[in-house]
Amino acid sequence: MATIKSDTNYVSCAACEMNALCLPFEVAGKSLDLIEGVLHRRKLIKKDEPLFFAGDTFETFECVSAGSFKLVVPGNPGRVAGFSYAGEMLDAGAMYTGRHCYDAVALENSYVCAISQESVEEISHQIPDFQGRLIRLMSEQLFHVNRLMTLLTGRRKADERLAAFLAGVSIRFQEHGFPAKEFRLSMARDDIASYLGLAKGTVSRVLARFHQQGLIVSSGKYFEIKDIEKLKKLASLPVSFLQQMR
């Protein structure tokens, strides 16, 4: 298969979920960039290192600007609750409790952008529409997680789960400006298995079958989607459910 450079790729701000909080504002016809000095850009988190732990106070909205993370259920190191790729917010549900709900661990050398809750509040006093942006952002997160849940819960066979997972990853990458048909998945088979509620061996076997059937070409962590339509069909959910899924 074609080789893919594994060099860390940055998401563009234009394709980042959190850009509603960062991009300059138009105020009275003048562009106003309030974020300078407020947004902490590109903090490096090395592979296998934590960004935060469950129970940590939620102080900043954080977003993956490059790389990827897994969210792990505290106390069950084996139980993966989700993945976050470049351009995606991390654990936004934690705002409500004031504390993080999961451990976040970098799957590769990664970078995050962060903006403090206080800054958001401050800015919202100056820019009337700013909170509106945040509200839509939260609703977006809610939408995504609902989708995801619909895809992964319910009585679903191993094939359906993996097809849904791959199709979902493809769509997420596309949304954030990365190649949708050819990518590297930084997580281990174990992580995928845990996340999908399968055994590592089953993941391996199903992937091999997909490969054999010409749906994908996979070699280690590198994947090439050969027949996205058939994958979506295998996931057996309304097309509308996959279009904006993550």
Add this chain to the structure above:
Amino acid sequence: MATIKSDTNYVSCAACEMNALCLPFEVAGKSLDLIEGVLHRRKLIKKDEPLFFAGDTFETFECVSAGSFKLVVPGNPGRVAGFSYAGEMLDAGAMYTGRHCYDAVALENSYVCAISQESVEEISHQIPDFQGRLIRLMSEQLFHVNRLMTLLTGRRKADERLAAFLAGVSIRFQEHGFPAKEFRLSMARDDIASYLGLAKGTVSRVLARFHQQGLIVSSGKYFEIKDIEKLKKLASLPVSFLQQMR
């Protein structure tokens, strides 16, 4: 077992998730009730009737004030994506897309409160903190659905799923001011099964086993929780994950 009145019970506004949008505001030391004439209270939806369909434009924030609903994956009448009980918001993720993501069907004669998105926007111009309330509300929803997903996805046995389901229902009822140990579940076994990814027969069998083991007493749609601690333990997740779960 003790008989439980099946009369529809209203959630108190104090225990309703959406009250951040409805309860009077303190402005300049004076209580100001902006909602009069804005909030549509207690619209009746009869059993088995739809409140909305997937694809309908999202115009109002809706909340169950009495009764219960199921959210169904469009096109798959058998696939239940979630339940909403009295005091809970319905399909808040739809705000992002502007269209509803699921069909909502009443599981019994039910009532909903509704407040239009426009009203929310209007009010937010008058009350500075109003959008802040909405943001926290959205984060709360996000938190809940994340919890739920952690409980239901991953490799989980039928016993774990049902224990998590029952413990979760108990906590949700408690949060909204209803008896937590003795309640009526308005949905059919089929719905529970679909939601948990099990077969109807399995649900029946596991409930019978729980009954036999003294964890619950159940008769038809009526349930009495006898040993909530053991149920939570069976659900096998950190206590912190169940405390605020729904």
Add this chain to the structure above:
DNA sequence: CGCATTGTTGAGCCGCTTCAACTACTGTGG
């Protein structure tokens, strides 16, 4: 180059599904 980790493959077993028969409800009309 050698060790450690990760991924693949195989055999046997267990839990859940499927399908079907049966029983218990619920509601409706006589």
Add this chain to the structure above:
DNA sequence: CCACAGTAGTTGAAGCGGCTCAACAATGCG
């Protein structure tokens, strides 16, 4: 108020999908 029909829930037997466990292969790292 009872009889009956239709629906919902329970129970049993059989088959199979995916798990477990273990051996092996490949990959990555010092």
